[in-house]
Amino acid sequence: MENKPIARRLRLLSQLMELHEVNPFKIKSIANAAFKVDKLPFSVAGKTLAELEKVEGIGKSTAAKIHELVETGTMTDLEDLLAATPEGVVEMMGIKGIGPKKVAIIWKELGIENTGELYYACNENRLIEAKGFGLKTQEEIRKAIEFRMASNGKFLYAQVTQEANDLLDEIKTIFVDALVEFAGEYRRLCEIISELVIILGSRDQHLAFDTFSKSSILQNITVNANHINGELANGLLVDIICVEKRYFYEELFMQTGSDEHTKAVLARINDELDQPANEELIYVKAGLEFIKPELREGDTFIAKAENNNLPQLISYNDLKGTLHNHSTWSDGVNTIEEMALYCRDTLKLEYLGMCDHSKSAFYAKGLSIERVLQQQEEIDHLNKKLDGFKIFKGIESDILNDGSLDYPEEILKKFDFIVASVHSNLKMDEEKATARIIKAVENPYTTILGHPTGRLLLSRKGYPINYKKVIDACAANNVVIEINANPFRLDLDWRWHQYALEKGVWLSVNPDAHRNEGFLDMHFGILVARKGGLSKDRCLNALSLPAMTQVFEKKRG
Known part of the structure; x- marks a missing residue:
């Protein structure tokens, strides 16, 4: 084994030790040894353990690790740390601009476990909320990830x-x-x-x-x-x-x-x-x-x-409103009023559905019950002064591990509509993940199933589900399925749109907007909806304001 790969393994060991907050003296010792091995004029692989211990800058403990690596191809300490670290977290440490300390914050405080999730967080402006991160750092990380993605050719x-x-x-x-x-x-x-x-x-x-x-x-x-x-x-x-x-x-x-x-x-x-x-x-x-x-x-x-029976494909101009959006009440950038005025005056829409995160989404300032009531008071106030436009009271309620929603019934019934989404424990097997979602779909307060698989394109596959069972459950319980228009998601996958439509399920092109510019993602949602063969007469947010109001009232009734 050459010196460079040995040095790389030592460097990775020191980074993982820092990530897991091992003794700083030991971290520095391994990091210094990695630097030393890389610069040595002779091969360390040809040295005995006793000879390695005498090399300046290596020391007895590190010499034993190098000897183990040369003899076995691995190091026990390194393997133990790798086993305790998600693969995606290890990958993140290779991104230019972030070291182990920042990766630790990203992983342990924000709950991000791979590069794709990190890229999504950068685009949602979520990284700047973490300690030690600013707008400039977030932008540098985003660009570094884009460069890596480009090298994959997709x-x-x-x-x-x-x-x-x-x-x-x-x-x-x-x-x-x-x-x-x-x-x-x-x-x-x-x-x-x-x-x-x-x-x-x-x-x-x-x-x-x-x-x-x-x-x-x-x-x-x-x-x-x-x-x-x-x-x-x-x-x-x-x-x-x-x-x-x-x-x-x-x-x-x-x-x-x-x-x-x-x-x-x-x-x-x-x-x-x-x-x-x-x-x-x-x-x-x-x-x-x-x-x-x-x-x-x-x-x-x-x-x-x-049979001359092709669908009349939906177009962007068919949309009358936008559902599933996040304001400054949770992890959004704009206030509810700013978003409402943008939708009314710039996009010429008739309504806005607010769906800030629910209480379990602590990483996104999810709304406690008290804050839900405060937000709804603000929406009532805004609806009185917004002429020719309505803000619907919604929530993106986390689907908990057992399939229940994130609030008690007395709070759920206060919303006009509820988008139920999975955000945690994404590693269930297909049977458990499917059962979890179906239970949420069967909840009488669930209006829309949000981003059904949680996928992030080119980054995260998403949790495995039995599509047919989930869609059949939505059909049986009159639950709409979201086409999440965020270009990183585009979930429900267009390959399942026809099956859903044939089962009588309606779809909704939702931007999942976290800022005003995010509403424009509905253009990408429309493109994928067309690809799936969706027409406006089966798209929820192509309904007019009176029709949408009636749909929500009927569901709640």
Whole structure:
């Protein structure tokens, strides 16, 4: 074993010791030894234990640890500390800008156990609440995590929208007479993007190759047949497919849908596509109603298209209000009044549903019973002076380990609506996690099931649940399922929207906003709702204010 990996293991040991608050003298001794081993002009692996003990800066105790590592490939002390530390916490210590002391605060005081949760906390402005953290530190950590995520080659849809649209606009500016459009994952509105595909229909393909090779639009450019490959500054891979104009729509169709979808459509066409003038003609030839790009996953919508029964997909303008939002009463940035005025005057919405955290969410200043009553007094006061707008009294009630909600019945019945969500003990097995959620769904006060799996895209898988059982329970108990519009969540997963709709379950596009800008996440929620085939007549917050009021009153009754 070389000196550098030995030094790295010693350094990790010292960091874990600091994390678990071991004797500071011992921590310093191991840290100094790690530095010393890394700089030695000879290999420590070839030394006997007695020889190691004589090396300046190592000492008897550390020499024994090094000898154990060389002989066995590990150190007992290190393995013991690793066993006592969640894997995600160990990973966090590798992030630039935070050492063991800060990681200890993040883990033990904020309850954050992995990089994904930490990134989410940064975006929710939650990190600055912890001792020793400020806005600048939070921003540096967020950027460091983004850099690491980029190196994995996968991006959230929301992370690349600006760069993707800027690239498309730049290409259109250069090739004025060309046909240019997105294809692939981005055009299908996939929640995770691994490559940006663009179809370029141009009369002069050689000009296109020459232009891209000489410009700074893309980095690391290579040309393979009619594909120009490169990457953006953020590391996102780009594939520009150049074809003659007459083949543009055929190529656009071929490169947009998933393989399964494209094959299913082509199997219905007996002759060649024959240079179609638009994509609609391809579906006409296949005897199908035109299927929008976001629905071109597998063959889910083929039968509906054959019977002219495709859903009229919801749009952002169909939304009349916003539910599940957090104010300064818990972990939000804006006051209730600021959020209400923003929704009414800027977003032109009819209502706002406040859902601050419940009392068990101590990390997010969850509301005690006394504070619930105080907040409701404030909402009553605001509703009297807000003209043509209503604030609904809600709460995001934690689903406790046994499936019960976070307040006694006499408090639960004081809310207009309740979003029930899991925030703790995310490591239950599927059977227990499913039973826990179903019990919460069966509570007569539960109106909406919030972010059903607790997932954080590219970061945390979420707790395992039996989707069918949970959705069936929501159908049986008249509980709405949330499509959490936060681009890190987008939960309920679009792959289960159709099953929920077929069972008669309504969905709600909720931003989970913690500041005014967070309301804009509803745009991403709408995109994933469209991908799942949601229409406005089955979306809760597409209801008008009178209709929404009636729904809440009926549920409470």
